[in-house]
Amino acid sequence: MVGAIALVFLVIVPLILPVSRLQILGRFLSLAIVALGIDLVWGYTGLLSLGHGIFFALGGYALAMNLSLQLPEGQIPEFFSLYGVEKLPWFWAPFNSFPFTLLAIFVIPAAIAGLLGYVVFRNRIRGVYFSILTQAALVVFFNLFNGQQKLINGTNGLKTASAELFGGQVGSPDVQFKLYMLTIVLLVGAYVLCRWLTGGRFGRLLVAIRDDEPRVRFSGYDPTAFKVLVFAVSGAIAGIAGALYTVQSGIVSPQYMDIAFSIEMVIWVAVGGRATLVGAVLGALLVNWARVLLSERFPEVWLFFQGALFLIVVTVLPDGIIGWFRSGGVNQVRSLLGMAPPVSTFPAVDLNEEIQREREIVQQKDS
Amino acid sequence: MQGVFDVLFNGLSIGAVLLIAALGLAIVFGLMGVINLAHGELMMLGAYTTFIVQNAFKPLGDSPLFSAYIFVALIAAFFVAAGVGLFLERQVVRYLYGRPLETLLATWGVSLILRQFVRSVSWSIAIGLVLFSLLFWGGQWVLKRRLDWNQLKAKALTILLPLSSAIAIIGGVVLNANKALAKPWFSARNIDVTAPSWLRGGVNLGSFQFPVARLFIIGLTILCLLGTYWFLQKSAWGLRIRAVTQNREMSACLGIPTNTVDALTFALGSGLAGVAGCAVTLLGSVGPNLGANYIVDAFMVVVVGGVGKLIGSVVAAIAIGTVTYLLGSGYLPLWMTQLGLTETLQPLFDFFTFFSTTSMAKVMVFALIITFLQIKPAGLFPQKGRTVDA
Numbered sequence: 001m002v003g004a005i006a007l008v009f010l011v012i013v014p015l016i017l018p019v020s021r022l023q024i025l026g027r028f029l030s031l032a033i034v035a036l037g038i039d040l041v042w043g044y045t046g047l048l049s050l051g052h053g054i055f056f057a058l059g060g061y062a063l064a065m066n067l068s069l070q071l072p073e074g075q076i077p078e079f080f081s082l083y084g085v086e087k088l089p090w091f092w093a094p095f096n097s098f099p100f101t102l103l104a105i106f107v108i109p110a111a112i113a114g115l116l117g118y119v120v121f122r123n124r125i126r127g128v129y130f131s132i133l134t135q136a137a138l139v140v141f142f143n144l145f146n147g148q149q150k151l152i153n154g155t156n157g158l159k160t161a162s163a164e165l166f167g168g169q170v171g172s173p174d175v176q177f178k179l180y181m182l183t184i185v186l187l188v189g190a191y192v193l194c195r196w197l198t199g200g201r202f203g204r205l206l207v208a209i210r211d212d213e214p215r216v217r218f219s220g221y222d223p224t225a226f227k228v229l230v231f232a233v234s235g236a237i238a239g240i241a242g243a244l245y246t247v248q249s250g251i252v253s254p255q256y257m258d259i260a261f262s263i264e265m266v267i268w269v270a271v272g273g274r275a276t277l278v279g280a281v282l283g284a285l286l287v288n289w290a291r292v293l294l295s296e297r298f299p300e301v302w303l304f305f306q307g308a309l310f311l312i313v314v315t316v317l318p319d320g321i322i323g324w325f326r327s328g329g330v331n332q333v334r335s336l337l338g339m340a341p342p343v344s345t346f347p348a349v350d351l352n353e354e355i356q357r358e359r360e361i362v363q364q365k366d367s
Numbered sequence: 368m369q370g371v372f373d374v375l376f377n378g379l380s381i382g383a384v385l386l387i388a389a390l391g392l393a394i395v396f397g398l399m400g401v402i403n404l405a406h407g408e409l410m411m412l413g414a415y416t417t418f419i420v421q422n423a424f425k426p427l428g429d430s431p432l433f434s435a436y437i438f439v440a441l442i443a444a445f446f447v448a449a450g451v452g453l454f455l456e457r458q459v460v461r462y463l464y465g466r467p468l469e470t471l472l473a474t475w476g477v478s479l480i481l482r483q484f485v486r487s488v489s490w491s492i493a494i495g496l497v498l499f500s501l502l503f504w505g506g507q508w509v510l511k512r513r514l515d516w517n518q519l520k521a522k523a524l525t526i527l528l529p530l531s532s533a534i535a536i537i538g539g540v541v542l543n544a545n546k547a548l549a550k551p552w553f554s555a556r557n558i559d560v561t562a563p564s565w566l567r568g569g570v571n572l573g574s575f576q577f578p579v580a581r582l583f584i585i586g587l588t589i590l591c592l593l594g595t596y597w598f599l600q601k602s603a604w605g606l607r608i609r610a611v612t613q614n615r616e617m618s619a620c621l622g623i624p625t626n627t628v629d630a631l632t633f634a635l636g637s638g639l640a641g642v643a644g645c646a647v648t649l650l651g652s653v654g655p656n657l658g659a660n661y662i663v664d665a666f667m668v669v670v671v672g673g674v675g676k677l678i679g680s681v682v683a684a685i686a687i688g689t690v691t692y693l694l695g696s697g698y699l700p701l702w703m704t705q706l707g708l709t710e711t712l713q714p715l716f717d718f719f720t721f722f723s724t725t726s727m728a729k730v731m732v733f734a735l736i737i738t739f740l741q742i743k744p745a746g747l748f749p750q751k752g753r754t755v756d757a
Contacts, residue, residue: 048468119737123744128402128467132666133737139663140733143726259659263475270472303483310476314469315462 006188010181019173023248026180028288029187030244035268035284036190036277037237042266043275044198045230046210047126051116051134052238053262054141055109059239060246060256061145061152062108065092066101067163067170067247077158083150091151105243106236113235117228124224126213135259142257157253160246170247183244187281190237194277197233206230207275264306270313273320283320370702372575374693380581382688383588384650387643388661389668389680390591391636394599397674398612398632401460402471405478406665407658409637412451413444413644414653415485418558420444434563437645441587444641451481452637456630464629482655486555490548495539502531557654566649580649587646591639596677598635608632612674667736673746682747687732694719695728 009029014022034056041047068077069092076088094100120133146155161171168175197203208216209223216223246252255261264287272283287309295302317324349355392406403409417440424436455477463470484492506527510516543549566583569576599605610618611628619625647653647661668687672679693699699719703712722731743749 046468048471119741123740125740125744128396128400128471129670131468131471132402132670133740136663136667136733136736140730143729147724147726259663260479263472266472300483300487303479307476307478307480307483310472310479311459314473314476315459318469 002188002191006184009184014177014180019176022180023176024292026176026183027245027248028285029180029183030241030248031265031268031288032281032284033183033187033190033241033244034238034265035272035280036187036194037234037241038265039269039274039277039280040194040197040206040237041231041234043269043273043280044203044206044210045227047227047231048128048131048266049134049231049234050131050259050262050266051138051141052234052265053138053257053259055113055235055238056242056245056265057141057145057252057254057256058109058112059105059242060252061158062095062101062104062239063243064158064160064246064252065095066098067160067165068158069096070163077153079153079156080150085150089151106239109239109242110232110236114228114232117231118224121224121227121231135262138257138259138262142254145257146254155254157251157255159251161250165247171250176248179244179248183248186240186244190240191277191281193233193237197230198277202226267306267310267313269320271309271317271320273322273324276320276322276326279320279322282322286321369575370698374689374696374698376575376577376581377692377696378689379685380585380688381692382685383581383585384643384647384661385664385668385688386681386684387584387588387591387646388640389665389672389684390595390677391639391643392665393669393672393674393677393680394595394608394639395633395636396669398608399460399464399629400467401463402467402474402666403460403633403636404471404474404662405455405481405658406474406636406640407660407662408478408481409448409452409640409658410644410647410661411485411653411655411657412481413448413641414560414648414657415553415558415644416440416444416447416641417645417648418553418560418653421560434565437563437566441642441645444645445638446641448641448644449634449638452640453630453634455637456633460633461626461629478658482658485553485655487551488553489543489551491539491542491545494542494548495535498538499531499535502534503527506531553655555655557652559652560648562649584646584649587642591642592677592681595635595639599677604628604631667733669746671736671739671746673743673748676748679746679748687736690735691725691728691732694722694731695725697723699723 013025017025034052037055038049038052041049071077076085080086080088095104116134116137120130125133145152148154152158161169163170166175166178170176198206205216205221205226209226213223242252242256245256265284268284268287269280270283271287272281273279290305291302294305313320319327388406388410391409392403395401395403417437420440420443421436424433424439427433455474459473459477460470463473507523510519510523513519562580566580569578570582597605599609607618607623607628608631610621610623611625615625618628643661644653644657647657664687668680668683671687672681672683697720700716700723703716703719708716722728
């Protein structure tokens, strides 16, 4: 099923859409990867992280730093001269190596997530406290990157469009197409990883932590280790997504650590359906598509719409679209429209009034 | 010496702003375990109310009566924000009890709507909203008199809601054709509130000057604090609020109307946000995104202070304010130079210099807060109880 959908995106969609649109779709698909990561921590483990923008941006910065270092020997990226910096800051040096960068894209976010998770979960801080602390961490990282002009170009961010990747300029249609393909492959990879994680015993333990953490603890497990692990994995996934998003939009800037953006990631998962991996991907695509549609024509309406979306998802559709669908939402709509519910056995049996009447009589006798 | 004084005063003054912003948040969070992400937007509404009141007083010119607008504005801001908060509690938060994470998301949705609302509100939108309220809630009010209301309810709502919103939206769009009605009231630009003349300038004390506006905010914060303290400790409803904070089920069993207590507390917390919003207009121009600047810091105050006692928030706010200013103002490296420690403690000197901007000070303060939470995870004054929080 997943493979079939992936094939559609890999083969058919590129034939229909021009590369410029494909680039936008590729961006959405990389956002869908973050949504998978968030679903893992929120949908399955019950940890509402409002700070996934940190990991997203860290992945993006790691790749963008490598791309900005594609210079002749001894030169440093151009923006440094604006601030009078003449020597490359020490932490830039390792990013000269491409293999190191590939590793850093997910190892650094995972490490930061693990560390943050460890210091928070160790003290049994959870629920809204955890959410607020992740949000504060987000603000802190935003300030850190935004304020350090001399180290990382501050507000302006790092541009990637003119660097070389896969034998071409990053901004060129050819490379963008390859990136689109890569995004789909990685999205499927992330999906399979999450599926594998949530499918087995590990997944059941995550759900148990979400539903009743004290009980998990009393049963002899240590929830802290599992929570730290799953948070780190989620951070790594977000880092990969951030790197993909960066090269497909041409820039990484502290704006990726905007408070609103990180909360928006949560709403993608909520719209699609918590604790359903398909839902996370679907939600990310749907909401972003709606954003493009609405904010292109009526930029004012978008915030109203987004706010309403939060309210509706929380109050009316707590399980999201997929959850609603699975709990018989289609039947509800059918009955509202005055149509008969679909039959479960043979239609001739189910719709035959005689048989049904006899069945009722038998049931009444039984009770 | 003057430096120490400067740090103390500014720390206190930043702390006062933080405290007045966090006070309402702490009460609501303590009582209901609900994080209200729209708190910053309620502050923003308070600020805009101040702006409106000030404009209403403009015709009075420069007379002393105009200077008194700030008191009217304080009261108006309190009631506007409290009203919006009450509405929010009744219409949204009430349905989400026991689901704090969902409440957080819902209040974020509300905050987005409020932010865009002040940007684009115009006469046509306002009339459309009034029309909607009249049709929707008025219709419900009429129908509620029928005896079979409970059976009708679901059907009536599914008809009323789309019908009244359609009428309101069509009405709004029709009115929007009129240029005068379509003009936004505030637009997205920042607004400036002119402080009354007696709040401008400063008081000289020796070689040191205190800005009156900041003194006023400190005084206002103390007043709000005392008022809240009195209300919680001495009044009958305060007693009920404290009871529900300590043990919701037990209080309900003993006949305390927890529903009303929740609504009242939420309104009170929101009202305090409104007052805070009125106060921050004295510090500079305000815009629709005002709330975002304060909300995270206010949450940190609540997290550090713990939810058991008001005093926790007070200590936390002043501590965070002072440390932020101490680090951000660059006094530490300055003092080290004066004391001749720069050579011996070079790494420390570099460290403090690195963190001596406002935004970097925030980074450091967050690290300190996380460290603090390692020692006291439940804040300075945790609530005592025997709940199994394993």
